[in-house]
Amino acid sequence: MPRTGAAEPVKAKGGRTRQNILEVAVDIASAEGLEGLTIGRLATQLAMSKSGLFAHFGSKEDLQLATIDTARSRFISDVIRPAFEAEIGMARLWKLCERWLGHVQGGVCSGGCFFAAAASEFDSRPGQVRDRIAEIMNEWLGMLRKAIIESQQAGQISTDVDPIQLAFEFNSFELGANWAFQLYGDQQAFGRAREAILERLRRHATRSGATLLPPADKQRRRVRTKR
Amino acid sequence: MPRTGAAEPVKAKGGRTRQNILEVAVDIASAEGLEGLTIGRLATQLAMSKSGLFAHFGSKEDLQLATIDTARSRFISDVIRPAFEAEIGMARLWKLCERWLGHVQGGVCSGGCFFAAAASEFDSRPGQVRDRIAEIMNEWLGMLRKAIIESQQAGQISTDVDPIQLAFEFNSFELGANWAFQLYGDQQAFGRAREAILERLRRHATRSGATLLPPADKQRRRVRTKR
DNA sequence: CTAAAAAACGAACGTTCGTGCTATTACACA
DNA sequence: TGTGTAATAGCACGAACGTTCGTTTTTTAG
Numbered sequence: 001m002p003r004t005g006a007a008e009p010v011k012a013k014g015g016r017t018r019q020n021i022l023e024v025a026v027d028i029a030s031a032e033g034l035e036g037l038t039i040g041r042l043a044t045q046l047a048m049s050k051s052g053l054f055a056h057f058g059s060k061e062d063l064q065l066a067t068i069d070t071a072r073s074r075f076i077s078d079v080i081r082p083a084f085e086a087e088i089g090m091a092r093l094w095k096l097c098e099r100w101l102g103h104v105q106g107g108v109c110s111g112g113c114f115f116a117a118a119a120s121e122f123d124s125r126p127g128q129v130r131d132r133i134a135e136i137m138n139e140w141l142g143m144l145r146k147a148i149i150e151s152q153q154a155g156q157i158s159t160d161v162d163p164i165q166l167a168f169e170f171n172s173f174e175l176g177a178n179w180a181f182q183l184y185g186d187q188q189a190f191g192r193a194r195e196a197i198l199e200r201l202r203r204h205a206t207r208s209g210a211t212l213l214p215p216a217d218k219q220r221r222r223v224r225t226k227r
Numbered sequence: 228m229p230r231t232g233a234a235e236p237v238k239a240k241g242g243r244t245r246q247n248i249l250e251v252a253v254d255i256a257s258a259e260g261l262e263g264l265t266i267g268r269l270a271t272q273l274a275m276s277k278s279g280l281f282a283h284f285g286s287k288e289d290l291q292l293a294t295i296d297t298a299r300s301r302f303i304s305d306v307i308r309p310a311f312e313a314e315i316g317m318a319r320l321w322k323l324c325e326r327w328l329g330h331v332q333g334g335v336c337s338g339g340c341f342f343a344a345a346a347s348e349f350d351s352r353p354g355q356v357r358d359r360i361a362e363i364m365n366e367w368l369g370m371l372r373k374a375i376i377e378s379q380q381a382g383q384i385s386t387d388v389d390p391i392q393l394a395f396e397f398n399s400f401e402l403g404a405n406w407a408f409q410l411y412g413d414q415q416a417f418g419r420a421r422e423a424i425l426e427r428l429r430r431h432a433t434r435s436g437a438t439l440l441p442p443a444d445k446q447r448r449r450v451r452t453k454r
Numbered sequence: 455c456t457a458a459a460a461a462a463c464g465a466a467c468g469t470t471c472g473t474g475c476t477a478t479t480a481c482a483c484a
Numbered sequence: 485t486g487t488g489t490a491a492t493a494g495c496a497c498g499a500a501c502g503t504t505c506g507t508t509t510t511t512t513a514g
Contacts, residue, residue: 059473
């Protein structure tokens with residue numbers, strides 16, 4: 001009878017298996033959605049039995065929550081951490097946006113931005129899952145806002161700018177690029193988002209802030225303007 | 228007890244029923260997604276039998292496609308048609324964006340923008356449903372682009388502007404507002420999107436174009452929209 | 455008023471879902 | 485090496501899914 005009541009499977013082999021499961025779960029969920037992430041499907045893909053897999057999680061909701069947090073870790077190490085290697089202020093702000101776009105474009109998750117997909121799947125479905133997703137996306141928005149404010153404090157962005165408004169716009173461009181890429185495979189959308197963000201940053205940058213942005217390459221999708 | 232209503236020899240009764248079903252289907256689907264739109268659930272809500280309802284559609288996919296087209300009709304009469312009452316050019320362009328935001332904010336569909344939700348649900352699920360959604364969203368994007376180009380031809384927007392880029396940005400703001408509203412109930416997001424769009428229109432407007440835009444009220448933080 | 459046609463029904467099918475049991479295997483430590 | 489426990493498998497369940505089928509009710513037409 002393996003009926004030890006208060007057990008916390010921490011270190012042993014099960015921990016590794018659990019992590020394996022979750023890595024695959026993130027991929028499936030980002031493509032098929034968190035509800036389409038089926039225990040049977042996950043088990044098949046991992047060559048495990050449903051019940052053997054299920055034992056690692058008390059319920060489907062637990063599996064979903066664990067999957068979300070795994071996706072969050074991936075996002076942190078793929079976007080946040082590299083951006084934080086850049087210096088505080090404009091450089092970091094720009095790198096945050098750039099890494100986000102690269103994160104989606106690079107196809108780390110086959111279904112585009114995990115959280116954008118999960119958010120729209122659960123936005124009208126109350127519960128822990130929805131709350132966690134909202135929390136994480138709020139972390140991200142907050143990080144954008146903070147980076148904007150820090151850029152202002154460093155004298156690199158005009159203080160006339162409302163950080164909340166600017167963060168909203170940047171986040172929108174990122175959602176828009178993700179949307180166009182997912183629905184149409186439109187790679188150019190990332191370029192458009194990048195351009196939109198950069199244009200915005202340049203417009204509000206102080207002289208010292210502007211030097212931290214990549215040089216403006218004028219040859220964008222120009223429609224044959226004779227010069 | 229089906230009442231025959233007025234002496235209007237419109238359609239066979241089945242046609243009316245079908246339309247009834249689809250109206251409810253749009254509501255459910257916009258909240259629960261097109262896959263969450265379950266035949267049993269739909270039947271329950273309509274006090275019909277599953278099989279009786281199902282007979283109106285050959286398959287679930289047919290039901291989904293019909294639901295999509297019903298949502299499209301709703302969108303056309305709620306957004307497109309009113310915008311086309313405005314004069315061609317800047318006025319119409321602005322009204323298109325404004326009506327879109329109002330359409331979502333007004334909660335015509337309880338789940339926010341039907342197509343934004345459907346797109347992210349089906350974007351990695353090939354088939355007729357996905358194709359139809361992509362087609363409709365492309366109609367919308369094309370309409371935005373066309374309105375921008377017409378504004379340029381009317382001399383109301385600078386011809387330096389790339390219509391594709393601007394349409395991408397406007398669409399992104401709309402997606403961003405929808406996202407914030409759905410996930411956080413953030414009503415202010417619509418104001419932010421409105422402001423972002425207007426700011427761009429003003430920046431690129433010619434003198435004659437600027438007169439067609441609403442006056443800039445500087446107190447943007449104010450909400451106080453008692454209707 | 456009646457008979458054909460259309461619409462709606464009820465029950466059942468085969469799947470798949472999440473989730474419990476119980477039995478079996480693999481591994482850590484003696 | 486033996487043993488206890490953690491990890492996994494096998495099996496079964498009830499519910500919900502889309503779908504089919506034969507029947508009954510309602511609407512329409514002559």
